[in-house]
Amino acid sequence: MSSLQALSNNIAEIVEQSGKAIVSINANRRFSPSGIHWRKGIIVTSDESLKRCDRVSVTLENNVKKSVSLLGRDATTDVAIFKIENADIPVATIGDAxxxxxxxxxxxxxxxxxxxxRAAMGAVSVVGGEWQSMSGGKIDQFIRPDISLYPGFSGGALVDATGNIIGMNTTGRRGTALTIPASTINRVVEQIVTKGKIPRGYLGLGMQPVRLPDSLKSSLNLTSVGGVIVVNVEPLSAAENAGILLGDILINFDGNSLEDTNDILALLNDSSRIGKSVQLQLIRGGKLIELHITVNEKQ
Structure with a gap:
């Protein structure tokens, strides 16, 4: 047998074995996304590919249909989690990316x-460190495989050369493939299974990004180019209790510079801040002010 034939057979074997843990998500859409039997009775898929859905079932190997129930969704990391009962299908072998x-x-x-x-093969084109999604979700690793995500591939698995599933594929900007790494999915699954939700901080603020005039930066000796301006303060919220006012420009939260609303969303996604008092630096009436605010949990 030639080396090329041996490689081809090895790839086909990986697809056959790893593919047993892959399901099709039936969510009344033109193209059904895929999902992964991540843990016993737990299926994960791409939250973005589901949009709004009332009834969802899955298709297993040999066209077997099973009903599932939604456990939780986290749009910030693009992970949706379903529970499946009495499904005799293998659990994915999860690797580390x-x-x-x-x-x-x-x-x-x-x-x-x-x-x-179904399968597609390619090479990893980009690997990077931790990054933040547009909605403030923490993704442990940036992975871009050079693979075309055909219809139905979103929510499916990225598999390494040893046959381990190292993440879930989703669609990035301009239709490019992105992979949510296994470590991120494990964290989201654990929180939703044990707590029923992803705990996140909440301040009770409406905000918009704003650029700071050069004259203001110079007078206050600031290096940041912008901040977030307060456009709404909810009654009885953490923000109101801390004394934040409409028109305040937030520039630093718990030692972290703020230049966009996504910056503060990402910081509030860290559940360790819930219940704690953190320092907030803001501009009010052309002056720097420091306040302390107790982060509430988003309900």
């Missing part, structure tokens, strides 16, 4: 709405 390198060969796995397994 931490050692992934540019150039590593990877597979994208999906399952069609009729139960057929």
């Amino acid at each position: 931490a050692n992934l390198k540019v150039g590593n060969l990877v597979l994208a796995l999906a399952r069609g709405s009729e139960g057929d397994i």
Whole structure:
């Protein structure tokens, strides 16, 4: 047998074995996304690919249909979690993407709405560190595989050369493939399974980004180019209790500079701040003011 034939057979075997944990998500959409049997009785998929859905079922291998119930959704990390009962399907073998390198060969796995397994192969084109989604979610690692995500591939698995599932594929900007790493999914699954939700901080503020005039930066000796201006303060909220007023420009939260609303959303996504008093620096009437605010939990 040639080396090329041996490689081809090895890839096909990985697809067959790892693909047993892949399901099709039936959510009344034109193209059904895929999902991964992440833990026993727990299926994860791309939250973005679901949009609004009332009834969801899954298609397993051999076109077997099973009902599932929603456990929780986290739009900030693009993870939706479903519970499946009495499903005799293998659980995914989860690997670690931490050692992934540019150039590593990877597979994208999906399952069609009729139960057929599908695969695409490519190389890892970009690997980076922790990043923040547009809605403030913390993603542990930036992974971009050079793979075309055909219809139905969103929510499916990224598989390494050993057959381990190292993340969930989703669609990035301009239709490019992105992978949510296994470590991020594990964290979201654990929080939703144990707590029923993702705990997040809440201040009770409406905010918009704003650029600071050069004259104001110079007079206050500031290096930041912008901040977030307060456009709404909820009654009886943490913000009102702290004395924040309409028109205040927030520039620093708990030692972190603020230049966009996503900056503060990302900081509030850290549940360790809930219930704690943190320092807030703001501009009011052309002067710097420091306040302390107790972070509440978002209900």
